[in-house]
Amino acid sequence: MxxxxxxxxxxxxxxxxxxxxxxxxxxxxxxxxxxxxxxxxxxxxxxxxxxxxxxxxxxxxxxxxxxxxxxxxxxxxxxxxxxxxxxxxxxxxxxxxxxxxxxxxxxxxxxxxxxxxxxxxxxxxxxxxxxxxxxPRIDLNTQSLTPRWDLLSRDYLMQPVLTARGCPFNCSFCAVTRFFGAHYRQRTVEDVLSELEKIAGKYIGFVDDNLVGYGPENQKRAAGIFRGMIDRGMKKNWFMQTSVNAAEDEELIELAGRSGCLFAFIGFETIKPETLQSLKKRSNLKLGVKNYLKAIDIFHRAGIAVMGSFMIGNDGDDPDYCRRLLDFILESGVDVVQLSILTPLPGTPLMEKIVNEGRLVCNNFPDDWEKFRMSWVTFRPIGMNADLIYRGLNFIKKNLYDPPRFQQRMLRSFTNLKGGTSYKFVEGLNKALEETWRNAHYYDPDPEWSY
Ligand code: B12
Ligand code: SF4
Incomplete structure (x- = not known):
């Protein structure tokens, strides 16, 4: 054999x-x-x-x-x-x-x-x-297979499930549209539910880039999955990635919470509308930055924690923006913060732009790919040099994780989520991200100057 x-x-x-x-x-x-x-x-x-x-x-x-x-x-x-x-x-x-x-x-x-x-x-x-x-990009209704979970290590808390592939948005920094295509290919509600029923573990990670999808038909499918999990008494706990405008359908988010959703990973990216324009992040532009806080409240009301992803190092970002972003994060009550540096990944429109403009500074490939993990300045942005970006990242993270802010944030999450398993995950995720910061190359526990 x-x-x-x-x-x-x-x-x-x-x-x-x-x-x-x-x-x-x-x-x-x-x-x-x-x-x-x-x-x-x-x-x-x-x-x-x-x-x-x-x-x-x-x-x-x-x-x-x-x-x-x-x-x-x-x-x-x-x-x-x-x-x-x-x-x-x-x-x-x-x-x-x-x-x-x-x-x-x-x-x-x-x-x-x-x-x-x-x-x-x-x-x-x-x-x-x-x-x-x-x-080829497969038809998820006829060519989808059941992954060989039996061959994966059991040393994981969460089991990944993928219900759709592709994204119509093609945001400049993201590889998904180029890789999986612009058409949102979905598995049927029944197919997803029967896969979920075969999973023995309690915790599921929906690794779709956007479980809720991109329009009323997609939302209907997501509702079918959530309702099916409730009706079939699955008692799973799970997380999803979705876009911030999913909160426009409050009933759907409420249903997600009832079916066991613990947290939603949401790409807010920036609080500057002009940066959203340049990143071509249409889902966020559609909802509008001014509605971010309202959207976060809707998730919280459903008992779902919000893991927000933000990026600095965009053209036009400056030290004042870092201060404003920190204020926004603290005001918003986002429970878990993934803060990274804008990075042009291969094959993305952003990489093409940066290369054409001669701004790529890490270009000794393949060695330099080591730095393309969203924590290094890999190109020359307009507005902030690399040193300021690293200090900005350290400044925001220090304010998120050092006492007493950290305890205040956790208390607020505990109250918003009414304790429970969602809160347990918020604590665990924060711990992981804090450790990542403390081990980062830009970590500075006691910076000489303040932002
Ligand atoms: C879940 C996930 C994670 C998980 C890891 C899961 C894992 N171990 O695979 C976590 C949360 C840890 C993670 C971390 C990161 N991630 Co991530 N992640 C994803 C996500 C959302 C889903 C991955 C997935 O399961 N896809 C579904 C499977 C079926 O697709 P697939 O893995 O591509 O496999 C198919 C094909 O690629 C191919 N294939 C894959 N492997 C092989 C091998 C062989 C031999 C063959 C023949 C074929 C083949 O066949 C498979 C079936 O069709 C993707 C987005 C996406 N839609 O894929 C981003 C994505 C992969 N992540 C991305 C990034 C940037 C990161 C981070 C750098 C983010 C960060 N800030 O730190 C880290 C880096 C991790 C690292 N290794 O250092 C980028 C990667 C782009 C790139 N060029 O590298 C993606 C594409 C998202 C994006 N916005 O562009 N991620
Ligand atoms: S960031 Fe999200 S919305 Fe934008 S292209 Fe990637 S998957 Fe689609």
Whole structure:
């Protein structure tokens, strides 16, 4: 029997986001690749976030990677090739830059695995694997598979579920529209519910970029999923990613809360409408920055915590903006804050713009991909230099996590969410993000000057 080893690479991090049980998730993409593999293959999935990699023997090795972990992915690829195994790489980074990946792997799959993987395996068995394969965007109603959860480590609190792929918005900094397409492809309510019923664990992470979707028809589907979870007595607790304008349908958010939603990850990105324009973040422009606070209240009223994502280092940001952003975050009652630096990821409209304008400063690839993890200044923004951005990030985080602010924020979340499991997750997520800050290269517990 031939053996396929599927690897999710990770740097050895000391603590934080990828290691906390509240934030980490198993590599769902690899569980789909495994599901598409013929039955006569032995398959093993190794997620380096939880299991050390020992370069065991295998006939074929499949490696998945984002940009942030691509260099570890390349080094694992050469380790296996030196030992005589053939290596195929897939995932979002290599799909954007297949030629780069071919310097490190025997073969690359661009796009989704499900529609092409059997051909890759067949070609491998025949000893004539091609360099590049194009995985078509699959029809989620007819080609969707059940991921091989049985092969994922049990060392995770949350089980990922994907109900849709694609996004019509194409925000300038995001890879999703280019990778999964502009059409929002959805699984049916029944298909999603029957997958949920097969999951034994209590905690589900809906990893869709927007579970609620982009219009009334999509909202109806989301309502069907939430109602089905209640009617079938599933008693799951879960989180979703969605856009801030989902709060326009208050009944839907209330239903989400009743069906077990603990927190919603929402990309607010910025509190400046002109920056939303330049990022082309249409969902937020539609609702308007002035309605952000109202939207957060709607989630809280449904017992759902809000994990808000914000970015600094946009053109036009300055130290005064950092102060205003901190004031907004504190006033808003956002329960968990993911604050990053705007980063041009490969294949995105932002990367194209920054390269065309000659502003990319980290451009020694692949080595510099290490810095494309949203915590490094990788291009020259207009308005703030790198030093000011790092200080701004440190200034905001210090004000979020140092006492007494931290305790005040947690007390407010406790009150808004009426304690319970949502609040437990808020505490856990805050702890993970605080640790990430304290281990960050820009961490300064006692900055000499204030913002
Ligand atoms: C859940 C998630 C996470 C989870 C991790 C889950 C995991 N281990 O996979 C967490 C929360 C930890 C996370 C963290 C980050 N994430 Co994230 N995340 C996602 C999200 C929302 C869903 C991922 C998912 O499960 N997709 C569904 C599966 C089915 O798709 P897939 O993994 O791409 O797999 C398919 C294909 O790629 C292909 N494939 C994948 N692997 C392989 C391997 C082989 C051999 C083959 C043949 C095919 C193949 O086939 C699969 C099935 O069709 C995506 C957005 C998205 N829609 O994908 C962003 C996304 C992947 N994340 C992104 C980013 C930027 C990050 C962070 C840097 C953010 C941060 N601020 O720190 C970190 C970096 C993590 C790291 N490794 O260092 C970007 C990555 C872009 C890029 N070029 O790297 C994305 C695309 C979002 C975006 N806005 O652009 N993330
Ligand atoms: S940030 Fe969200 S809305 Fe914008 S393109 Fe990405 S997935 Fe779509």
């Amino acid at each position: 031939k053996k396929l080893l599927l690897v999710n690479p990770s740097k050895k991090e000391r603590s934080g986001f990828l290691l906390s049980q509240f934030t980490r998730l198993p590599p769902l993409g690899l569980a789909y690749v495994a599901a598409a593999t013929p039955e006569n293959w032995e398959i093993k999935i190794i997620d380096e976030n939880v299991t050390p990699l020992e370069f065991e023997s295998a006939d074929l090795v499949g490696i998945s990677a984002f940009t942030a972990n691509i260099n570890r992915g390349y080094s694992i690829a050469s380790g296996f090739r030196q030992r005589g195994a053939k290596v195929v790489m897939g995932g979002v980074h290599v799909s954007m830059l297949p030629e780069e990946a071919l310097n490190h792997a025997d073969s690359v799959v661009v796009g989704e695995a499900e529609g092409i993987w059997r051909k890759v395996i067949k070609d491998f068995e025949a000893g004539r694997m091609a360099k590049k394969y194009l995985g």
